[in-house]
Amino acid sequence: MGSPDGIVGVFDRAADTYEAVGVPWAGPIAARLVAELDTRPGERVLDVGCGRGAALGPLAEAVGAGGYALGIDLAPRMIELAARDLAGLPQAEVRIGDAGAPDLPPSSFDVVAASLVIFFLPDPAAALRSWAELLVSGGRLGVTTLGEKDPGWTAVDRLFEPHLPADLVAARARGLRGPYSSDAGMERLLSEAGLTKVRTIPDQVTAVFHDPEQFLAFSWSHGQRSMWEAVPQDDHARLREDVLAEIDRQRDATGSVAFVQEVRHTLGVRP
């Protein structure tokens, strides 16, 4: 099978370095989501867009040997690496599957988790409805999205803009508005999917980069890779130097750069 297209292709190519460049990011974000979902031994849980298992690993630990934790993702390399990393947890299973429309029986899970995924889906409202239907009555859903970005990070993003197609810059700006820009917007999405007891848990994660090269490795290992891949090849060397110089400029007295990212966990219950 060839590499998948679009954002899934980006994550497929990022998979080998995803969360593996010495900067904990998806891990701490997912750990908080899992804690808030209050998953118990023996439960059946689903992690949609599981990647390498940042949420699926702790979910599988929480349900224990008597439970079941399934992760689905469309990036084959993510699934391959998650299967390898979770091989010691027989209650965990990973398989290729579309988070936008999971092909799974209704009312078959106690918990559905989606960490850092929903904003990649073409129809988030439809995805949420399909996730709600997978829950038993009283089952819990948790969706994690990103809030305010550190200004230092925004300064780096701006360096990309002159190298990107105008429609991509506009699409990014639109993505920062819409339902993902507020607690209320996300809560409305969950309520409209038929969930009740909808609430937001505010959170934040601090990404620490020990030097500019580590920032660069991180930016290729996560969603920002999609920006690098959209930059014309001839511009890469110049942009790389500009990004390294910007991170160098932002170093603190210890030589590191720390970016604080606001995070939003939105939770609901199927009536």
Ligand SMILES: C[S@@+](CC[C@H](N)C(=O)[O-])C[C@H]1O[C@@H](n2cnc3c(N)ncnc32)[C@H](O)[C@@H]1O
């Ligand atoms: C930022 S990563 C998050 C992965 C994981 N949940 C975590 O917290 O580390 C986004 C993931 O969503 C996956 N993804 C994007 N669109 C998808 C879709 N339609 N169906 C399944 N997975 C999808 C990507 O392949 C990628 O693994």
